[in-house]
Amino acid sequence: MQQSGENLKTDNDKSEREIKVFLDGLAEAVRTGELEDISSYYADELVAFDMMPPLQFKTKDDYQRVAWKECFTDYFAFPVDYDFHQQEFSVSGDLAVVHGLVHMKGKSKKEGSDMEAWMRSTIVLKKAGDRWAINHEHTSVPLAMEDAKGLMNLAPDKELQ
Numbered sequence: 001m002q003q004s005g006e007n008l009k010t011d012n013d014k015s016e017r018e019i020k021v022f023l024d025g026l027a028e029a030v031r032t033g034e035l036e037d038i039s040s041y042y043a044d045e046l047v048a049f050d051m052m053p054p055l056q057f058k059t060k061d062d063y064q065r066v067a068w069k070e071c072f073t074d075y076f077a078f079p080v081d082y083d084f085h086q087q088e089f090s091v092s093g094d095l096a097v098v099h100g101l102v103h104m105k106g107k108s109k110k111e112g113s114d115m116e117a118w119m120r121s122t123i124v125l126k127k128a129g130d131r132w133a134i135n136h137e138h139t140s141v142p143l144a145m146e147d148a149k150g151l152m153n154l155a156p157d158k159e160l161q
Helices: 007-031 035-039 060-073
Strands: 044-050 057-059 077-094 095-108 114-127 132-142
Touching: 007 035, 007 077, 007 095, 007 114, 007 132, 035 060, 044 060, 057 060, 060 077
Parallel strands: 044 132
Antiparallel strands: 044 057, 077 095, 095 114, 114 132
């Protein structure tokens, strides 16, 4: 039996609200640097494209160890600032795509130096039962035309919503 257009919109609106709460929880876990809390937002079967090698992560364990532990929780002093901005949602049943920007600001543990970056983010979520989980994530920054170095210091051109 097909759902009417109105029921589908209501379901998608409900899913968007659930995903916003989910992403707020993820951002809070990232701010505190609690690795197990961060990891709880990811599906066991995961493909992730992040800014550090390798080209792709194929397991949650590898992604947690390299991207989140070695390059994040081992590097930064906590808490950090971490927020999603300009999010756009596309929801269809138990699948959702969210894309937008992430703003992160923190201090390194070792040198105490400040780091701030705006990054591009695309997240694919899948719902199993009543729980959403990230099963694909892609994070990137633009590259400079002259030397192909990552531009970590760019900021959005217009007022954030």
